[in-house]
Amino acid sequence: MSGKSGIFDMIGPVMIGPSSSHTAGVVRLGRAAIRVLGSLPDEAVITFYNSFARTYEGHGSDRAILAGLMDFKTDDKRIKESFEHAKEKGLKYTFKSVGNASTLHPNTIRLQLKKGDRSIEVLGESLGGGVINVAEVNGFTANFSASSHTLIITAKDVKGAIAYVSEILSHDDCNIATMTVSRKGKHDVACHVIEMDSGLRPLTLEYMRSIGWIFEIIYIPDIDL
């Protein structure tokens, strides 16, 4: 987080109403999730939890999430008509509501997205003021805000992996802001989620993709508000 508020937090953001946590934040969660998928989805199962579970329709969060999944920005007037746009684009969707999920943030959404053979799952939180936290990606702890450059590496749990990855990033003059690493089990699959102050060169990404013990690299440049 960048810390202290600025004047465009006071006179702004420019956004589609009615509420920054129910519309702007939700759109951004959708936009972050399609970047994890790597494309626009054909199918989406959207689960609204806790506070969202009962109010998502009244606040238009259903339209906001579909808009995000079609990569509309938070100030895009088409958000209001996103059901029509989804129909046009052939995006199939299902909404679910779950209450009393006591371990989850009050405003949580689970997104299960499919494009062809590829499917992903993202658990996201809308924290207020349009700020988001992507809490989980494919069951791994993630905790990134999509407001800086993010790298998600799925790799084998091997010795020295974290040091190796951070060394590569430093060679690209890249400062790590946050890093979250978790694994399924010893020597099993691990996931590194790294937020960085600057972007990576395509060459660096290509090199990392060529490393034998790295299974997948997802790179998400910052999503502007």
Next chain:
Amino acid sequence: MAFLFNDFRGWKTYCLEKNIPLYRAVIEFEVEQRNRTEAEIWAGLLNAYTVMREAVQTGLEEDMSSRSGMINNGAKKVYKNPTTVLSPEFQKLISRALAAKEVNSCMGRVVAAPTAGASGILPGTMYTLQEIHQLEDQQILEGLLVGAGIALIIEQKASLAGAVGGCQAETGSAAAMAAGAIVYCLGGDIDQVFNAVAITIQCMLGLVCDPVAGLVEVPCVVRNASAAAIANSSAQIALSNVSAVIPVDECVEAMGEIGQSMESRYKETALGGLAATPTGQAISKKVLIQDIEILPDHD
């Protein structure tokens, strides 16, 4: 520089020492804290003001009915009403604040200033002020910067969020921003600007956030109109050098104290006040999702 927006006293001292107007200090703050250029700041402000004006127009021209049915083209009815309570200007002020806020409730584009729930107040007041006094856009943008400085201090010392400080934090802060901006735009000095903020806060203290069905509709929309009216009455009082007696920094602290001691049912939870009335409950039952899976309690 960051210390500037910890309190109004520091902001005033800085401006007097450097002999600069209030808005200048806000620009310097943004340039230093956010690495923005001055050109970017003016462009951003003009964009914000353009969106505000569009929201007023949209609310007065297009269909504004919300999904819940609670909001149904109210601004247009006020604008066109042949019975004028005070003056045509007052009627326009009220209908414009309603219009921009209805756009927010109906999923249109607005500027959250400072929040989406209070997004009708600055558009209504600034639009009307510019029209009555034939002000240049540049003056309005300077007024918005003064408003931003006011909000930065309230955020530090109290809160801008209904969930933290009740409605006083949202519509109260927006009205304080508007009152300060009006006085600045009409040539008021620093003390008069800050006195307008103090008076406005005194008028808005204690207002709870009790939205029916949890939606940003009732009473949020009409409160944007009343907050716009209070901003104007406070500006009129302050420009006449009638003192708020309690200095502005202490008024903001009182707002923070009241917000802290407010029960959570009055902080956007839709559990108290208007939301808890029989009619509020009936509406809530109608608009909230009923097809919901409830997980068992964990110990």
